[in-house]
Amino acid sequence: MNINTTKVISLLFFIFSAFYLYTAYQIQVFAFDENAPFNAKTFPIYLGYTGLFFSGLKLILPDPNTIKVQHKTLEYKKTAILIVIAIIYGATILKVGYFLTTSLFLFSSYYFLGERRWVLMFLLSFPFVAAFMYLLHGVLDIYLRDPFLQSIGVMG
Amino acid sequence: MIEGILIGLTTALTLQNILMVMLGCFFGTIIGMLPGLGPMTAIALMIPITYGFDPATGLILMAGVYYGAVFGGSTSSILLNAPGVPGTVATSFDGYPMAQQGKAGKALAIAAWSSFAGGTLSAIYLLFMAPSLSKVSLSFRSPDYFALMILGLTAIAAFSSKGQFLKAMMMVVLGLMLASVGQDSLSDITRFTFNNMNLTDGISFVLVVMATFAMSEALTIILKRNDPTSAAKQVSLTELGSIKINKEERTKMYKTIPRSSIIGFLIGVLPGAGATIASFLAYGMERNVVNDEEKEKFGKGSVNGLSAPETANNAACSGSFVPMLTLGIPGSGTTAVMLGALLGFGVQPGPRLYMTNPEIFWSIIMSMYIGMVILLILNLPLIPYIARILAVPKNYLIPLILFFSITGIYVMSFNNFDIYLMIGIAVVATFMRLYDFPMPPLILAFVLGGLMEENLRRSLLLSNGSWEFLWDRTLTACILLTTILIVVWHIYKTMFKKTKG
Numbered sequence: 001m002n003i004n005t006t007k008v009i010s011l012l013f014f015i016f017s018a019f020y021l022y023t024a025y026q027i028q029v030f031a032f033d034e035n036a037p038f039n040a041k042t043f044p045i046y047l048g049y050t051g052l053f054f055s056g057l058k059l060i061l062p063d064p065n066t067i068k069v070q071h072k073t074l075e076y077k078k079t080a081i082l083i084v085i086a087i088i089y090g091a092t093i094l095k096v097g098y099f100l101t102t103s104l105f106l107f108s109s110y111y112f113l114g115e116r117r118w119v120l121m122f123l124l125s126f127p128f129v130a131a132f133m134y135l136l137h138g139v140l141d142i143y144l145r146d147p148f149l150q151s152i153g154v155m156g
Numbered sequence: 157m158i159e160g161i162l163i164g165l166t167t168a169l170t171l172q173n174i175l176m177v178m179l180g181c182f183f184g185t186i187i188g189m190l191p192g193l194g195p196m197t198a199i200a201l202m203i204p205i206t207y208g209f210d211p212a213t214g215l216i217l218m219a220g221v222y223y224g225a226v227f228g229g230s231t232s233s234i235l236l237n238a239p240g241v242p243g244t245v246a247t248s249f250d251g252y253p254m255a256q257q258g259k260a261g262k263a264l265a266i267a268a269w270s271s272f273a274g275g276t277l278s279a280i281y282l283l284f285m286a287p288s289l290s291k292v293s294l295s296f297r298s299p300d301y302f303a304l305m306i307l308g309l310t311a312i313a314a315f316s317s318k319g320q321f322l323k324a325m326m327m328v329v330l331g332l333m334l335a336s337v338g339q340d341s342l343s344d345i346t347r348f349t350f351n352n353m354n355l356t357d358g359i360s361f362v363l364v365v366m367a368t369f370a371m372s373e374a375l376t377i378i379l380k381r382n383d384p385t386s387a388a389k390q391v392s393l394t395e396l397g398s399i400k401i402n403k404e405e406r407t408k409m410y411k412t413i414p415r416s417s418i419i420g421f422l423i424g425v426l427p428g429a430g431a432t433i434a435s436f437l438a439y440g441m442e443r444n445v446v447n448d449e450e451k452e453k454f455g456k457g458s459v460n461g462l463s464a465p466e467t468a469n470n471a472a473c474s475g476s477f478v479p480m481l482t483l484g485i486p487g488s489g490t491t492a493v494m495l496g497a498l499l500g501f502g503v504q505p506g507p508r509l510y511m512t513n514p515e516i517f518w519s520i521i522m523s524m525y526i527g528m529v530i531l532l533i534l535n536l537p538l539i540p541y542i543a544r545i546l547a548v549p550k551n552y553l554i555p556l557i558l559f560f561s562i563t564g565i566y567v568m569s570f571n572n573f574d575i576y577l578m579i580g581i582a583v584v585a586t587f588m589r590l591y592d593f594p595m596p597p598l599i600l601a602f603v604l605g606g607l608m609e610e611n612l613r614r615s616l617l618l619s620n621g622s623w624e625f626l627w628d629r630t631l632t633a634c635i636l637l638t639t640i641l642i643v644v645w646h647i648y649k650t651m652f653k654k655t656k657g
Contacts, residue, residue, distance in 0.1 A: 006591050027345065051326070054325045074379050078378050109554070124556075
């Protein structure tokens, strides 16, 4: 059986709207605000119903412009690797510091995308990030705490 | 008005601001040339940098990026038949055939002069129209604003959805839902935070823009195995031909430019409509206006056919500033990003902007003229060289886009939760893009979410909880009626297609 993915996304959105609406009803407002014409949960409640309305319509009505995605032609592997690298970057940046994590993030991204010109890869990661950090510190006055550079005595 | 113009000139002509216009135009031209990366991505990448400047300078930089991107898009349309931005698709109809005939230099020159004239003329229209509209919009009340926002969101969904109105409306609702996360502005009650302290202040606007545009566009390029830079590698410096325009061609342009600039500007002012619709309409109108002999040349390298959409798309860019500057309601996704940035600066756009912050209001208008001159200087002699710079391999371009996106978010909060959130939103956005769920409605809704709730709150409180405010005033009722007509028409169209099938 062929499942129309757009309908599946619409169904997911319908469920999400229902969950949003349920959570909107759970918002605790102040006692004196409970019967006010407008309180913190009024707008979200309307939004929840609007979400149910449009996703419900999309589910019921025919899909004249069905989108068919050729999954075989899509590059899932490299995309997933880039996402994982970005997550690792997020997990390590506070502990290791901006310079090393960002440089490694760039270097590994170039590598996994198929680049093998090592000198260019190096120049566009470590010195590039160093120059960018200088721009942030020196020109824009944005301080980036960097435990790695502090540990080797480059930063105060 | 003279006083305003002088204030604007004083601000726009400072060395820093001229430099910003130049930088913006240059950066925008490069990004605009890359198929798939549009002005919204270019502006999104600029936002973190602008927070170091005062609001006028920041907005001047972003406006420069905007014109530059539209301008750059026309270059790839002409040279490679690969429009960099949707607003320049119509440019390729006659620009590319002209380039194939060995007149690429001439086509680029016609496009550059038409864009310059369109942008300059529409900046003049803006100069006269914006203050007048500001005065009119001072009489607007909360119900009118609420209705206008609903109309703006519905219109952008209708225009940007390519026949998929319901998908666009779902994105509008999703944008509003994302905007509702965090503390309620009046009572400070937290909503949808699930006890996560990182969400108490809500989701950052820059984060959403970066995730849905810059990052998700980069991921889409990898996922679909596109190579936006491959086009630039094909540009040959030696085969462009002369950039001189002869007298006959100039005469044709003199007639086309004024009418196309008016169409472009008026379409740009309308909420939701933008450069794409303006350029197609101007192209269609021009084809109907010219004589039969010229009509035959359309699609085969007509001067009128190239000049009309190029004039209109630049005029529409200036036009789209009108609702943003005068009503505080952006008419397009790109101006929505700028509105979000303005709110980030602590500036509230709206009818009082030109009284409370005249330097911002007027300097943006004045910087448009400077921007047009810079773009002309930049595009005419330098474009083949700029196109060469673009031959940066995809393997470097994508990580650098990701780097600027993630760094942009990190330096704003120094919190890795924002990086995770951005990755999450970008992954969902990339997946939804595959199935043609448009992103501009989501951004516009996210920016307008807070303002919309605020105006609904005021309207309901003033009317004691009654919904009569929706039809009490003729203006509110008319705006809402238009909105209902758009919604009903699009739903009817979907149902009609079923019957036909």
